[in-house]
Amino acid sequence: MNRKRTLRFVIPALSVAFLEACSGGSKATNSPDVQAAGKPSAAPVLSVPATVNVYEGLTATFLMPSATVGAGRSASWSMSGLDAARFQIDPATGALSFRQAPDTAKPADADAHNDYDIVVQVSDGQRSTQAPLKVQVLAWNDGGAAGLPLPLAAREVARPAGTTGQPGLRVLDWAGFKAAMSYTFDDSQPSQIDHYPELKAQRVRVTYYINPVANWYPNFDATWKDAVAQGSEIGNHTTHHCRAAELTDNDPNTCPQGLGSAGAEFDDTSDYIRTKIGQSGVWTSAYPFGDMDYKPAATSRFMVARGVWPGMVAPGTGSDLMNLPLAQVPGAATADGHPVSAFNTAVDTALGQGKWMIYLFHTLVPTTQNWGGAESIAAVTGNMAYAKSSGTMWIDSVVNIGAYWRGQQLLQAATPATLGGVTTWTWTLPPNFPSGRKLRVVVNGGTLTQNGTPLSWNARGYYEVSLDAQSLSWTQ
């Protein structure tokens, strides 16, 4: 009597298939990790991009890879590779994040190029599939002064393909981030110059509202030149920091050196910023003492101006563009200012409300030049690190966020005209508006074009529209 043979299916030890990940280029490799008895199941199908760009400082999940596994099976995730120790992956969901916030100044990847190599693996308990992934870490000021940062997109977003016959155009608030924030520093104070290296090390674009009369302090021009080179903005805070009424009161005891008008004060400072600091234009201002008597002069000279009233800016509409408010820091301040936790709470509030928050800083301590309103440099930089960690806060200069906010208003206010199946929006850029700016938009489906060229879909979830073109067309 013959022994009954047990059929045992043996899967080849080497890979059985290569799958091109749908998201572009990564080679997923299927290989068995368990010898399966009986009929083989299909290997999990894994979708991982070849490369993903993330910003330094991020600790939130930056990628949710997806996998298809056989019916009745569940995926379990793991990883390997050269730089795997720097990351954590959720075994149940595949959610991938850094263990510690990456810092482009201190690369922690094996070859110290800020491009981390890992291999993502998913198993269904019988068979597994793996794919290499390169995580490229970008500096927060990547792309120069006007570069829009990339919103976090843990999953790729499919190009909308609806056929409603209506474009359904909408502009993403805050370039696709949940909220926006600007750090502004007034009066070009000595303590800001002395603490500039710590601010620079955060590599976020900020706005320094300067008074050229303060240029007696060492490294004044050099500091602001370097800030421009880092992508930050130098804004106009007038040359002599007087009250506007004092400029015209003919009283030699008030603002003795002041120029003859609010406009002359602004123009002198803008000239300084262009010629001595080398910034190509000056688009935003902040009022000395929050003095609104400067407003008429600012309106004809700047895209937006910052006041000092408490509040935040909603996307699209509402706020006075010539009197942007200041975000409030909760709780009492000591001689060293507020703790970082208070600043972080304000960031959470802005994220919760989806608004643009603007911080104003004066003196940064420790310093021998305390001009009042002190906050600690450690709290400021600690708050920057906190804002970066979520990946959902757009941190940028007033001109950059202001141009997006104004641009959104322009496009939303444009009434589309439809002719021969083509819907077209047109707008006119206002005076004092910076060039080279973009908006991020979505539509229900169809094709968007500018100057006859179709716009390409970004898998983070948007089309990018050039504001300079002043026209946008759509066809089904």
Ligand SMILES: [Zn+2]
């Ligand atoms: Zn001031």
